[in-house]
Amino acid sequence: MTSVDKAQWIDVYRRLEKPLYNVVYRVIWDSAESQDVVQETFLRCWRRKDDIRADGFKALLFRTALNLASNRRRRTRVWRIVGVEALDDVADESHLTDVFSKPVREAFDNLPAMLRDVLLLTELAGMTYPEIAAALGIAEGTVGSRRTRALALLRERLDVQGVASHEY
Amino acid sequence: MNTEELFKQLEPPPGGAERFAQRLDEIAAERPSPRARVLAAAAAVAAVALVTAVLLLRPTSDDTPPSVADTPPAVDIYNAPELDRLLGRTSQPTELMVMVNMETAHVTEIETTNEKVRIYQIN
Numbered sequence: 001m002t003s004v005d006k007a008q009w010i011d012v013y014r015r016l017e018k019p020l021y022n023v024v025y026r027v028i029w030d031s032a033e034s035q036d037v038v039q040e041t042f043l044r045c046w047r048r049k050d051d052i053r054a055d056g057f058k059a060l061l062f063r064t065a066l067n068l069a070s071n072r073r074r075r076t077r078v079w080r081i082v083g084v085e086a087l088d089d090v091a092d093e094s095h096l097t098d099v100f101s102k103p104v105r106e107a108f109d110n111l112p113a114m115l116r117d118v119l120l121l122t123e124l125a126g127m128t129y130p131e132i133a134a135a136l137g138i139a140e141g142t143v144g145s146r147r148t149r150a151l152a153l154l155r156e157r158l159d160v161q162g163v164a165s166h167e168y
Numbered sequence: 169m170n171t172e173e174l175f176k177q178l179e180p181p182p183g184g185a186e187r188f189a190q191r192l193d194e195i196a197a198e199r200p201s202p203r204a205r206v207l208a209a210a211a212a213v214a215a216v217a218l219v220t221a222v223l224l225l226r227p228t229s230d231d232t233p234p235s236v237a238d239t240p241p242a243v244d245i246y247n248a249p250e251l252d253r254l255l256g257r258t259s260q261p262t263e264l265m266v267m268v269n270m271e272t273a274h275v276t277e278i279e280t281t282n283e284k285v286r287i288y289q290i291n
Contacts, residue, residue, distance in 0.1 A: 006192055014185050021180040035180050039188045043195060099178060123175040151171070 009049070013042050016058075020065050022124045027069035027116075028076070029105050037072055041065040059135035062125055066117055103161040107154055115150035122147045266290055 017038055025034040041064045045052060052060060108116060114136075121132045122143065133140045266273045268290065278287040 006189075009192065010185055010189050013188050017180055017184050017188075018177060021184075022177055025178060031178075031181055035184050035187075038180070039184070039191055042188060043191060046192065046195065100174075104174065123171075124177070154174070 009042070009046055013039075016061065019125045020061065023062065023120045024065050024069040026108055026120055026124070027066070028073045029100070033072060034069075037065060037068045040068055044068075056134060058127065059131055062121060062127065063135045066120075070113065103158065107157040107161065110157060111150055111153055115146050115153065118143055118146040119150035119154070264288060 017035075020038045020041065021034050024037045025031065028034055028037065041061060044064055045057075045061060111119070117136060118132065118138075121127050121135065122129075125132075127135070129140050129143045132143045136143075138146075264275055264277075266275050266288075274291040276289045276291060278289055280287055
């Protein structure tokens with residue numbers, strides 16, 4: 001990645017913005033925040049571009065995006081707990097999109113992070129199992145088993161909440 | 169809602185690439201972060217404090233103990249004949265003088281077979 005110039009970097013952003021956005025969105029459930037996290041991901045990787053290996057680039061991008069998204073969500077929850085509502089309008093959920101209902105968001109949110117991350121990458125990132133394994137630092141076989149468990153848990157929680165379980 | 173709907177690809181807000189390009193430009197022109205500036209200032213203060221401490225704690229001529237101040241310069245110590253053997257130098261022969269009852273005695277050297285041994289007879 002030593003000779004990547006700015007135009008190339010922006011081109012990479014254009015190609016990967018959508019899958020990254022979709023992964024991040026299902027962690028923080030806010031379109032503007034999600035886009036900001038995606039851009040922050042690319043900016044961070046840009047600063048380290050000379051140290052990045054081309055074959056691990058995609059894994060690094062998604063790993064960074066998931067970390068940033070988790071941090072952003074944690075920060076938002078902390079602000080809610082301490083009651084600082086004015087900051088970032090975090091206590092106001094009206095800005096959250098209505099693409100997904102609250103039960104669906106909660107079903108995702110209640111998945112353990114290690115399962116949720118695998119599920120998001122397998123279903124939304126267009127990554128292969130080896131790429132996901134590299135991104136998350138786990139064995140390839142674990143990717144499949146975690147995906148199965150994550151889907152089962154998601155289905156179970158949506159069933160409990162009565163969200164059209166029969167359609168699975 | 170089925171799984172396809174749960175994982176359908178949403179479109180990010182428009183203008184993302186343009187905004188990203190702007191942020192990339194801002195990075196290129198950005199000044200050091202506040203944290204970097206604080207660290208640089210702290211390093212400068214530490215350096216000044218270190219120099220000041222060295223200057224204040226450095227011994228001055230007035231602080232030198234008298235016994236040390238009165239010591240002859242090192243070069244004289246080096247030339248002392250007592251150090252000849254220690255330093256591997258050849259001793260320079262000097263005239264032997266023996267005092268007996270506060271008067272200089274006459275000394276006669278007696279020959280020996282060992283050149284490192286000298287025997288004198290005091291008359």
